[in-house]
Structures are given as C-alpha cells and as structure tokens.
Amino acid sequence: MFKAGIWIETGENGVKEANFGVITAARGHGDAEIHAFVLDGNADAYQDALQSYGVQKIVSLGTDGGDLSSKPDLQAAALAEAVNHFEITAFLGLSSARGRDLLARVAALMDAPLVQDCIGIDLSSQTVSKSHFSGKTVATVKINANPFVCSVRPNTIEAQIAPCQCELIEYRASVQDPGKLAVKEIEKSRTGAVDLTEANIIITGGYPIGAAENYNLLQQCADVLGAAVGASRAAVDAGYAPHSMQIGQTGKTVSPKLYIGCGLSGSVQHFAGMKTSKVIVAINTDAEAPIFEKCDYGIIGDLFEVVPVLTQVLREQKS
Numbered sequence: 001m002f003k004a005g006i007w008i009e010t011g012e013n014g015v016k017e018a019n020f021g022v023i024t025a026a027r028g029h030g031d032a033e034i035h036a037f038v039l040d041g042n043a044d045a046y047q048d049a050l051q052s053y054g055v056q057k058i059v060s061l062g063t064d065g066g067d068l069s070s071k072p073d074l075q076a077a078a079l080a081e082a083v084n085h086f087e088i089t090a091f092l093g094l095s096s097a098r099g100r101d102l103l104a105r106v107a108a109l110m111d112a113p114l115v116q117d118c119i120g121i122d123l124s125s126q127t128v129s130k131s132h133f134s135g136k137t138v139a140t141v142k143i144n145a146n147p148f149v150c151s152v153r154p155n156t157i158e159a160q161i162a163p164c165q166c167e168l169i170e171y172r173a174s175v176q177d178p179g180k181l182a183v184k185e186i187e188k189s190r191t192g193a194v195d196l197t198e199a200n201i202i203i204t205g206g207y208p209i210g211a212a213e214n215y216n217l218l219q220q221c222a223d224v225l226g227a228a229v230g231a232s233r234a235a236v237d238a239g240y241a242p243h244s245m246q247i248g249q250t251g252k253t254v255s256p257k258l259y260i261g262c263g264l265s266g267s268v269q270h271f272a273g274m275k276t277s278k279v280i281v282a283i284n285t286d287a288e289a290p291i292f293e294k295c296d297y298g299i300i301g302d303l304f305e306v307v308p309v310l311t312q313v314l315r316e317q318k319s
C-alpha cells in the first residue's frame, strides 16, 4: 500500500490552513493512506479538521528524549524514525521557513531524495513540479527512490474537503536529543498579524507609496480583508518598508488566492515571487504599465484614491 505522510505545521492558532493543500496533494494518489504527523501534543484537538480533508491516521509524535517543541534536530530524528516505522513512501510538508529546515533534516537522516518548494505534486507518477529561473521555467522532477521527501509551497495547491473517519495513534520515538540545537526565542515580525507566505490575500505597495507611514492606507484595507501587506524591492530599498515585507526574486515567495498590487510596474523580479497567485489585481496610473499585461483585473488610477474607496466599499459590504 502507498502511504503518504504529512508533517502538520501548527502555530498559535492550531493547524496552519496551508497544510490542507498538502493533504489534498497527497490524496492525488488514489490509493494512498494518509498519515498526519503532529508534534505539539494537541493531535486530538486537530482531529476534526484533519479528517475532514481525508487524513486517515493522525500520529501524535513524542520522544523519550525530551520536549520536542524547541529542538529542530530532535523533531527531525523523531520524524525520521516514525516515517520508517509507519513505512511511509512519500513524506510531505509545507515549504515554510520551518518546513524547509525540518524536512531537509529528515531527508538527510533518512538518506532520502528531497525536493523543496514544489508547486505541484503527482504522487501516482512520483513527479513534482518546481519553478526555476525566477518563475520563467517549470521543471518536472521524477523521483526514482522510495521513500522520498518533498516540501510544498504554501497555498499553491487548493485544499479540497474529503471527509473520512480517522484513527488517532500515539507514537513515542526512541531518539535522544543530540543537544546541538535549541530555538531560544522567536521574534514576531512587526509587519501585521497575517504571515505573508501563508496569507490568502495580499495587498502590496510599490515605490509610489512614497513613505513608510503610507503603508497604513494598505494596512486598513488589509484589516478589512484579513490580508497581509507586502512591498516591492524599490519600496524596501527606499526605506519605506522592512525587507521582511519584500516579495519577489530576492524577497518572499507567496501564492495567495488574491494579490492586489498597488503602484507596481510589474517587473519580472517582483513577479518571480508572486506569479502563482490565483487572481492578480493591479492598480496603476499608467495604462501602459507592464503589470496590466500580467494581471487578471486592472484599475487605471492613483492608489491614493483607489485604495481608500476600496477599503470603504469592502467595510460597508462587510457590515
């Protein structure tokens, strides 16, 4: 039997929504039995959500070697042992900051092939797709060994409900803490409540934003939409926004359902970081701006006039 295992990334609000897209991808193999591996000890609280997306077994993972929460190498050792124990063929997770680190450790311990930041997965043929050269090409990678490990770019695969009954399993890995690494502190980004790489909606301000305080205009719209706020490199270089907000080739890679670009020219380097967005809306004063050839909806207008109106209309609709 083909078994797919998924590392479930959790945070303050429980299971991160982007995990459900990874579970959906794993279901692409018609016969796969889906195992979810939970490391934070709250597996029972996540049962309803995970089984509604088709997870058949939830493995609540603990160790004899101490608390898993702040020890990336202990987590990796526990996961590698569990993947082996449950005879998982494909081990998947989110290509988030934590996921890229953790899955690389797991793959190294298992001596398994690893493909990071996949934008598509077909487990039946053991192929994945991966964007290269700033998104100009997409490579199809065939994985010729089992088990293998892949991380999936958050939000690239649409989550689809597939309710089933799942079993909760406690598994204690016999690994010990190598003691080499411990996360002491995680400092929260100062840029809004919603994490850019996991946001379903992003509103980005480009160079014409003109000043750091003008991002408040976008933040107000973002608050109504439940969105995150991003910036172009030109805006970051000008000191209007921190680098943590930069999207693009030398910034973050995002894949929201809706991307609203305000005062963006549409450079290839910016698009390298957001071209997999499902719907792109552009607001630009110049009708000839390249972004209008790459967006789904375009508004020719001044962002300082359009965004407040948009915020007002959305607020009215919401109330």
Ligand SMILES: Cc1cc2nc3c(=O)[nH]c(=O)nc-3n(C[C@H](O)[C@H](O)[C@H](O)COP(=O)(O)OP(=O)(O)OC[C@H]3O[C@@H](n4cnc5c(N)ncnc54)[C@H](O)[C@@H]3O)c2cc1C
Pocket: 205, 206, 207, 208, 231, 232, 233, 234, 235, 246, 247, 248, 249, 250, 251, 252, 262, 263, 264, 265, 266, 267, 268, 269, 270, 273, 283, 284, 285, 286, 289, 301, 302, 303, 304
């Ligand atoms: C190696 C390399 C890596 C790079 N990496 C990145 C990256 O990661 N991310 C990134 O973003 N860029 C990156 N760049 C920079 C990129 O090439 C562009 O210079 C940059 O994206 C332009 O930013 P912008 O669209 O905000 O500004 P601009 O190019 O200045 O465009 C502003 C646009 O806003 C319009 N406009 C002006 N005023 C208004 C207004 N009031 N309302 C609405 N529209 C208005 C203008 O018509 C124009 O089209 C990189 C470049 C290089 C060489």
